[in-house]
Amino acid sequence: MNYVHVLATPCVIDPRELQTIIETSLRNLFGDCHPHRGFKVIHCRSISKTSGKTNEAVVRCPEESTPSIRAALTFVTTPPHLRDTMYRFDCIGVGKTIDDVS
Helix, strand or coil, X not given: CEEEEEEEECCCCCHHHHHHHHHHHHXXXXXXXXXXXXXXXXXXXXXXXXXXXXXXXXXXXXXXXXXXXXXXXXXXXXXXXXCCCCCXXXXXXXXXXXXXXX
């Protein structure tokens, strides 16, 4: 398993919301039968120094899915209920343990 450290603008506080955005982006990039399952958003938390406009998250995913997860975070496709918001996700780092990216 790999852990991907992500900065999100605007804030995505609910891990389920980020999970949904990544899933929608994966479907858009690779189709409905994409093999990149088994990823999970571990946490989303606000970064106090940025006045609540940006937050960080950690996504756990299988090693073979890491490039696809990074692509989904780069080429974001939001689900219909979030289409009014433009998201930017920056992949800060990838590590083998959560301590490598925290």
